[in-house]
Amino acid sequence: MKFSGLGYLIKEGIKSIWTNRMMSIASIGVLISCLLLTGAAELLTINVSSALESIGGTNVTRVFLEQHITDLEAVHIGDELARIPNVEKTVFISKDDAIKDYQDTLREDIFEQLTGEGNPMPNAIDVTMTDLAYYDDTIAAVLATEGVESARDTREIAQKLTMLNDLVGTMSLWIMAALVLISIFIISNTIRMTMYSRRFEISIMKSVGATDTFVRIPFVIEGMVIGLISGVIASGLLAVLYNVVLNTMKDIVALSFVPYSQVGLWASLAFVVAGVAIGALGSVVSIGRYLRKEGNELLGW
């Protein structure tokens, strides 16, 4: 196959974006929205997982000690618990630390009363397990330890959080699939319009013996350039929007989010690659049917 006319074809493809600029701008707009929404869905999933990890680790169980246990005794009990098989580590949570968790939710005067001597919270130890499959045995051993009063059953919470995580993941996958399809549809529609506006040239090209590939290249280039532009703009917008949303969310909920620096490069890369691929696919989809037509049929005469 000869590619001596490639420069010409690329020029034609890019020219066409300008000639049909209203449609091009419209499809770039839609594509940017789709990319951003897809990115948002994926980033939400990433952040939910990360938040869940930070909440607590789904395999951390808080163990409450008897009221009379002092800080020093509590540390000893912590060491003892750490020796139980399947316990990865223990962290001592003093009653003073425990009450601080409620500082924001309680009225100031009430909170004052509850600190120091009036603190109703017992000392506690956060026990991290290696494998939740042995939860029952491990917890039994923990409860049998001298000075341990009770343990908060976190399995239910853990399960719920895992379910939530899975749900967000699945939903964002479907949303992404739908948006990608919509994008391909939009691009193929745009390309079909520009093909329609250039059907006269196409009929001449075919009558002098242009190959299908040759007729196709400018349109594929057009689709890919539209995709590239969309990908680049979407990446820029993401950089701005992500930080804005993150800062707002930080003020609302005290969770740890994934910083832009960690996801930005990958997301931008994904946007550009996805944009170009969607552009190419969308145009290939729309051209096939058109190329089978000949002469007057192609021209609609």
Add this chain to the structure above:
Amino acid sequence: MIEFRNVSKVYPTGTHALNKASLTIEKGEFVFIVGSSGAGKSTFLKLIMREEVPTSGSIIVNGMQLDKMKRRHVPMLRRTMGIVFQDFRLIDKMTVYDNVAFAMRAIGARPRAIKKRVPYILELVGLEGKGDRYPSELSGGEQQRVGLARALVNNPQMIIADEPTGNIDPEMSYEIIELLSEINKRGTTILIVTHELDLVQSFNRRVITIEKGVVVSDTVDIQS
């Protein structure tokens, strides 16, 4: 070379446009095809350029068997022929030069080859110095010369013209056919469908008459 053997074409509408037509046109011939409206002349040409496929029968054009041809080989067939249309089919927003160059670009010709070839062809059809004009700035006869230049630029073995003079006044028509005659002298096969019998008579060439999808007369010129 064109060979039709028992070729029939029935359109999806049920119209029998050609009925077991058989004929041979040798390389280098100059042929007029005449017949009343709806006789099947355009269908005959469309079968040659494989814009249509025959319902039955066999067609050989320039060494290629068209009835069995795969779609992806059609471009190769088209490159052996130049097509001239009654309505010129020039691209309005392109200059004369670009209209002709377009046919070369469409098949991947190198820019340098295009620069050399287009002016030569424009001169051949009598359009030297008009390369920068737009089709709307030309007379009908001149526009058809552009059409002819575009058909010739890729150096085809044959020219196929469906009523090339249908939209041009008689004097200009004569000149166009004259020009095709000149091109024929260089060895290019010429096929012209026309309604203008005066024109046909003044050139005294082979005339194939088609009526109701059948070749009813084929007079071979004695002079040539």
